[in-house]
Amino acid sequence: MVAGVATAAAAAAWLRVGQDEPPGVRPASPLVRAALHHAASQAEKRQVNWRGLVRNRSLWLLAVSYSTVGYVEYLLIFWLERYLKQVMHYSTTQSRLAAMIPMLCMAACMPLGGWMSDRLMPALGYRRARAAVALLGMCGCAGCLFASTFARSAGYSVAAFAAALAAIGVAEAPAWATAVDLGGKDGATSAAVVNTGGNGGGVISPSLSPWLVGVLQPLVGEAAGWAWALRLGSLVCLLGGLLWLWIDASERAPASG
Incomplete structure (x- = not known):
């Protein structure tokens, strides 16, 4: 609710002070606006080069890799609170x-990934700089997520989850x-293709993880069931990170005429 009110206030402020023209410039007349609109409508329309995109191996590898990012992020977004309450015995508020x-x-570390890859480009080159940061972030997330399953206290568990999401946040900017x-x-x-991959992974994990816990709970208990669900997420993230070894950020699709 607080975020909604803040967003509404920002929108209202923008409507109040925002301008269509730069400061000090007289607004364009209706005739000029009509001419500009006509020119834009008559501009040559270029079709999306779907053939080039479909044949771009790196694009599809990136879409699969980003689906593993979505898998882990949505797993924790949907189920972390329940895990801390049911397994680590936090109260509802805690x-x-x-x-x-x-x-x-995770949110704080997202800009860090872009900054890191830009700083590494002079030394590593375009392809390796992007891949190095994304690979580091996703493998770091996999390791921290795996480590979280061995935490014996809620504090260590939260720290491991925080490190995991911070690491995967670093991988966001290079991916996008x-x-x-x-x-x-x-x-x-x-970018829409890659984002679809991310959402695909995000659809799977919130359903697959509790199903896996339900299957394992009669055999090993709820805590161990969640541990294995998290370890599966760790493995998925690791495999997605390793795909960056074959992703070439400079493999661009040719433009259609």
Whole structure:
């Protein structure tokens, strides 16, 4: 609710002070606006080069890799609070507050990945800089997520989850920048392909994980069931990170005429 009110206030402020024209410039007349609109409508329309995108191996590898990012992120977004409450025995209020910490860590580290890859480009080159940061982030997430299953206290568990999501947050910027670059002039479409992969992974994990816990709970107990669900997420993330060894950020699709 607080976020909704803040967003509404920001939108209202923008409507109040926002301008269509730069400061000090007289607004365009209706005739000029009509001419500009006509010119834009008559501009040559270029079709998306689907053939080039479909043949772009790196784009599809990135889409699969990003699906593993979605798998892990949605797993924790949907089930971390319940895990902390049911397995680590936090109260309802404590589990809600504690579950917020890893999410904030992920958000804080997202810009860091872009900064790191930009700084590494002079030394490693375009392809290796992007791949190195993404691989480091996703493998780091896999390791921290795996380590979380051995935590014996709620505090250590939250710290491990925070480190896991912080690490995968680092991988976000290289993934999105590469998604746009791979499409060339069709960068928006290639980014949509990658984002679809991420959402695909995000659809699977919130359903698969509790199902796996339900299957394992009669055999090993709820805590161990969740541990194996998290370890599966760790393995998925590791495999997705390793795909960056074959993703070439400079493999752009040719533009269609």
